[in-house]
Amino acid sequence: MRYDFGSDNTAGMAPEALAGIQAANAGFARAYGADDVTARAADLIRQRLDADAEVRFVFSGTAANAIALSMLTFPFEAVLAHHAAHVCTDETGAPGFFGQGVGLIGLPGFSGKIDLKAMTAILDEPEVGHRQPPAALSVTQATEYGAVYTVDELRGLIDPVKARGYGVHMDGARLANAAAGGFDLTQIARLGVDVLVFGGAKAGAPCSEAIVLFDKSLARRLDNRLKQAGQMASKGRFQAAPFLGLLESGAWEAGGAHANLMARRLAEGIVTNSRFVLAHPVEANAVFVRMPAAAHRRLNEAGWACYRFDDGSVRFVCSWATTEAAVDELIAAVRTIG
């Protein structure tokens, strides 16, 4: 694969992440996260968020999200999430597995942002014993459709949820792209988010995500929880090292900004050079294009991996590793079919 727009998991590690791993590989270090690399990486995340928090570095975003939700709900309760959110559509039911059957209530909304009226309607439903009532809200920043919530939009969703004493989870798999899209990370704690998944893999790390607990009470026996769930790294330094490399160097932000820039370049090129229109605003690293099945097929046949989403549009996603040349080549390919 020379390059790819099908997924942001196909790029490798950013050089700074690899450098972090190499630097962490000196001599012996305490196991299970009691090492300096882990401590320094956690400090940098707290600094970025301008908040005190418990931080742990785990392997899988799917597990990180599911564990976070299991902290906020009982099995006989449910999570409010956008129906297109990763936890609803792409995690093979992990929230129910880690949460022993916890429910998901899929909500509508443009471009992956939860519609406030729809959420409030669910919150206002009378509770009955034979259904799973909501106990937590899960928001995805940036959304699955490449949009970025404003702080006010998030406040509008979070306040009524907190007012009922429910918890809030933020899936930040693409948090670097949201930050590059103008989202102020220091507002996350202030908004009342209880658990954040601070994304690593899509930002240039190998499989490493940070679970950030602003609500310290949730952190009780957290290491036992993670160990039992298979998300405690014995050689913990290697989970934290890519974050340390990316955050110390600023590559975490720079990579997100580059990915967004490439997405905008791609979007403008497609709109300018083809008859295809965009399905969603391009605020992060993904471009969604309305495209007939035949055109989509021809692109795939020409070797351009890209997938049709539930809203009917075709997604092209950029990463820290996407080059201008690749974008321009794709634009040319789109023009020839469109």
Add this chain to the structure above:
Amino acid sequence: MRYDFGSDNTAGMAPEALAGIQAANAGFARAYGADDVTARAADLIRQRLDADAEVRFVFSGTAANAIALSMLTFPFEAVLAHHAAHVCTDETGAPGFFGQGVGLIGLPGFSGKIDLKAMTAILDEPEVGHRQPPAALSVTQATEYGAVYTVDELRGLIDPVKARGYGVHMDGARLANAAAGGFDLTQIARLGVDVLVFGGAKAGAPCSEAIVLFDKSLARRLDNRLKQAGQMASKGRFQAAPFLGLLESGAWEAGGAHANLMARRLAEGIVTNSRFVLAHPVEANAVFVRMPAAAHRRLNEAGWACYRFDDGSVRFVCSWATTEAAVDELIAAVRTIG
């Protein structure tokens, strides 16, 4: 930490594992294990085992063991294991978490090897509805006490289990040490093991273990199972790459052999230079020493991390990274207190 005998998780990555990661980081690759690095690493594992098998690379040995056991049992059944096995004592109940309450039946036996008579007695108990009957056997090779099962010993345990139609899991976290201790890896499939966890982290990889399914029927929808359980790597190549580096270079075997050699050197040095005696045969990479609490404390105070185990002895463990100089320094330290 200059060096450490407290754990084999405190060493870093072997150079060959890191080289594998660096080599894997070229350009784009398909996600979720559909890449060449993963395919080649799986081939090398099948070659080592001289058997056809489904191979997946996961993050955590705890999860790998627990998922393996959940494939072989229902929640209302139990697993036969040595009472000192990692699944019983060091995984925070992960088998019950992934197995929805599956039971563990702890069996006695010298040096971590399951006693055949004790196991048979359990197998022969009449079944009753109010207990969890055995449905699988879990063996650890090398054992928690640094012993290595012979093929005949394993056959003696496995045959009566398979005769009842039950499954067999092998925890190979220290399989490289067992191999260096004389265990023939090509016998694992022939013995009737259904699921093997082929150890990476303790053999010089970062957190990466391979689940090996000899019974292909267990592999149905395996990717769904691993994804839901948070053990499917999006950037799969980086889970497989350390194995590729270690196995292509032979460092997986060499590191295990070196660790065992250092353990024997340490054991001989302690026996020769102190009044302390060994608690278990030294057949792999760990040395267990009978040592009074006061002596143990003095060693710890002198900066030598080492832990007392349930059998009352103190464990010293070596790895691919342990140096002769460190061993000799520890021997000297033991002599001064003993």
Add this chain to the structure above:
Amino acid sequence: MRYDFGSDNTAGMAPEALAGIQAANAGFARAYGADDVTARAADLIRQRLDADAEVRFVFSGTAANAIALSMLTFPFEAVLAHHAAHVCTDETGAPGFFGQGVGLIGLPGFSGKIDLKAMTAILDEPEVGHRQPPAALSVTQATEYGAVYTVDELRGLIDPVKARGYGVHMDGARLANAAAGGFDLTQIARLGVDVLVFGGAKAGAPCSEAIVLFDKSLARRLDNRLKQAGQMASKGRFQAAPFLGLLESGAWEAGGAHANLMARRLAEGIVTNSRFVLAHPVEANAVFVRMPAAAHRRLNEAGWACYRFDDGSVRFVCSWATTEAAVDELIAAVRTIG
């Protein structure tokens, strides 16, 4: 409460069920279902179904359904069911709790019957690792909307499911009403249903439902499964006794027939005496009426419990205990408001 059309759980026990309990209360009997009452009741169920099967008497239809589905699926798989089925809407996520996160795929269809095209479309979707693929079909007979599947309709749904090697569960909470509606119980096994929940409570028993396993291989260690799940009766005879009373006397069928008759009388009375129309065919013991919110409210205010369903219609449900006088009184009440 003099009488009630809000639920078929508000009626008491049929006299024959109570008589069965009284008769079973003589002297001592073996515990955990090893008694004669249980054996005789199981025989009568096998006789009604004209099939060999393992039969167990459990407490809760919710648990019976969830346990049945857990026998047919893994946590990383999903169950195909009508979106209005009890397992989807009224069991507080029990399938996910007993099934450790197993998914539910809600399908459309008129009057609670699964639409074949919609089901086939799901079956034909390519499998991906990040979603829960279907592994079982759950059908409800009679449906939540008071319809009764024909044998041919069921065959049409079951055959393509079995052709893929998937399992089939039938929720028979209102099986007595389906039988009275013309459904031939002896076809259930022949259609390929693997697990049937043979309804007791709605047919005049207290809380007792029978789990019927036509696929004996699913019955391995069934008592252990039920005991662990809290569905094994210590004084088992009292779970079976109401079935024995209802089935020996024929009251199980007679009660279902009476409930259906009352439902038809109510439906005809409403259609003839008011401007309201029916929302669904009346083939079992429930009547669904299209009724404005104001009219519904006035009925409730007049003391007639009845609930609006997801399809917007208002349900009136009859049971073995519903009297003609009560039906006529309700018809009069509906006339006054409509």
Add this chain to the structure above:
Amino acid sequence: MRYDFGSDNTAGMAPEALAGIQAANAGFARAYGADDVTARAADLIRQRLDADAEVRFVFSGTAANAIALSMLTFPFEAVLAHHAAHVCTDETGAPGFFGQGVGLIGLPGFSGKIDLKAMTAILDEPEVGHRQPPAALSVTQATEYGAVYTVDELRGLIDPVKARGYGVHMDGARLANAAAGGFDLTQIARLGVDVLVFGGAKAGAPCSEAIVLFDKSLARRLDNRLKQAGQMASKGRFQAAPFLGLLESGAWEAGGAHANLMARRLAEGIVTNSRFVLAHPVEANAVFVRMPAAAHRRLNEAGWACYRFDDGSVRFVCSWATTEAAVDELIAAVRTIG
């Protein structure tokens, strides 16, 4: 079976329990526990305990215990219980099933009473991430070996547990026998028990147990929890009715007292008329006799069901239904073999 000493689940319903069911069967009643019978039975239980509490009537003691423990623990924690407690030995791992893998720490102690020193030693162990630390204590009153804790003994166990902020569960399957043995039920809440299972089946009810929550905060969304777990009775009045009959009439206490009296008569008869000795004090409704295997076999062959327990003694258990004549006949049988 004319009578039986093998189990206290082989007796039928006490007449007062049956009368309660018959009385509850008049007309229609609200479903899911919103009926008068349920309200009155709950009041009588609160009255007996002289405490405010949430009360629910469920089907199974195994489920009641497991659900109670799941309220007090996370899956990565453990429950302290006597190694011979029903939750440890006779519930097929239900605590792990309902508690998603929650651990059980089996403690020693004479006659089923937890040894304080052993419990304190566990409480004082340093916590580590790779084990399940204790989070709750489970006590059984009366114990599995027919002993009755004094209030002081319970206080001694409960205080250090509560001091650490852990929860307390009391398995009262034989609470009526404990009460008859001198245990003051009004002390349960004062001792700090959080969840009590108030036994019905062994006291003359069919399968019905009451979950009593003194800690109201645990009762949040309790109906959702019970419904999901298959322990919510649709026709709730029939779960409560046997309790209402037993408690209104005083038969709950009288039956327990009678069972204890019969046990003492049996114990004295055996000691006086045979060479066999008692293994445990007879403080409730069970008699444990030291008896060689041959003698035990001869008794079984003579038609006297009785089981050997883990401590090697043979148990004879009495109930509300045991007659003096039966006791004397058994004494004669024991004399002939001993």
